[in-house]
Amino acid sequence: MDIISPLPGVFYRKPGPDKEPYVKEGDTVAAGQTIGLVEIMKQFSEVRAESAGVLLEFKIDDFGIVNPGDVVAVME
């Protein structure tokens, strides 16, 4: 089940510039776990894994641009 952003904006993998990423590629994530943020016009929305599994790969880089429906990360 891939993780998709419903919103357009800028994708962040970390909660803050000096922070550790929410998750790394290869990490096991729980259903509902936050894997990143999307900023749209200064409002931040969390991007969550819908189901549990292993996050194989991010398709959007940190600070990358997302459009609605874009796959942010591939899950196993």
Next chain:
Amino acid sequence: MKKLLIANRGEIAVRIIRTAREMGIATVAVVSEADEFAYVAEVADEVIVIGPPPAGLSYLNHESVLRAAADTGADAVHPGYGFLSENAEFARKVIAAGLIWVGPAPESIELMGDKSRARRAAQDAGVPTLPGTQSALSDDDDVPSIAAQIGYPLVVKASAGGGGKGIRLVKSAESLLETIEIARAEAQAAFNSSEVYLEKFITHARHVEVQILGDGIDFVHLGDRDCSMQRQQQKILEEAPAPNLPDEIRKRIRDTSVELVRKAHYVGVGTIEFLYDPTTQEAAFIEMNTRIQVEHTVTEAITGIDMIREQLRIASGEKLGFTQNDIVFTGSALEFRINAEDPANKFMPSPGTIDVLTLPGGLGVRSDFGFTAGKSVAPYYDSLLGKIIVWAPTRQAAIRRSERALSEVDIQGIKTTTGLLRKLVSLADFENVKHHTKYIESDVDLIGGAK
């Protein structure tokens, strides 16, 4: 000053270019890749793309902005509001590069950026402040007894905070220490400083502010404004002068604000913000902003003074050239912020292409927008599309004129706050000045049903 680089975007970049053109100063717009075809790129003399859409990689990138200045031969930088406007480090780099910084000295930015130092400076100048700690809390402080002296409810504020960020409410003694701990952690994360201080909280406060202007030697105020119509501490409707303020309060906040900037040898425009408690008729210092503000237009409307012109003149080294007695206040002005947000859906940002943009006209109506029809609103930046400013000889006439002006607004393709603004200006509570900074959030009809 021959060529001015504007390190900003949207309506304020267009606003600055308009005045620069009138003064015969050439303009350089720096834009991100997302703003290459923005309206500002059409009105500037030169346009330089400085980086990818995220602001951190473009509008906030010191080196990219300075390189654009060097490449275009600009001799001055205007930071607008937000972005780099209150960044002392960037101001120093601009000055070190031999350019004119259109703003106060970096030391002034730092003084007012540190909320507890600013509060102390305000007290030294006789500016009224709320009961609270003199400076940031230290580990040896007996916090519970300090808090008891101030009284509840109180707020914990981050020293490095501002613009409504880094504030937490404490309703009673039970949650005091826990809230301070959370506030410290939040302040550390957001501002890289865990310093916090305590201040009394006013439940139903109005937000009033004083506009000052100075050249480092002579100082004047340009009157006051009221910005009490806010949502989540973001202003959406402002006016000048502040209505229903007792004469002695108005005089005190104006005079002490001038005293504060005189003591600081301040250069340029600045705003001293106050909370005003209509019940006790007391005003108290919140913070000072060391930049041009979004709502400067209402002050321009009642004074006839072009504040960007004053900024550019003073930054060039000219004297203020007039005194307080030369400033005449005439009539009443309101400003309405048109944001690309959907009030019917929790103010969700609404990026997209603007299909129709019909703005109002007529006597006493001004529209400052960063967009025209056919332009796209990018999802990366602030949602402010533009402002409608309405002037009339009296406040009541300004309200009636605003209702008429807002009824002419037609924006299609994206959702905007226009409908909410129409409701707000027609409220009896607004006309009677019964509103306060939490008014919008406390009225379900306003945030739920606005179209």
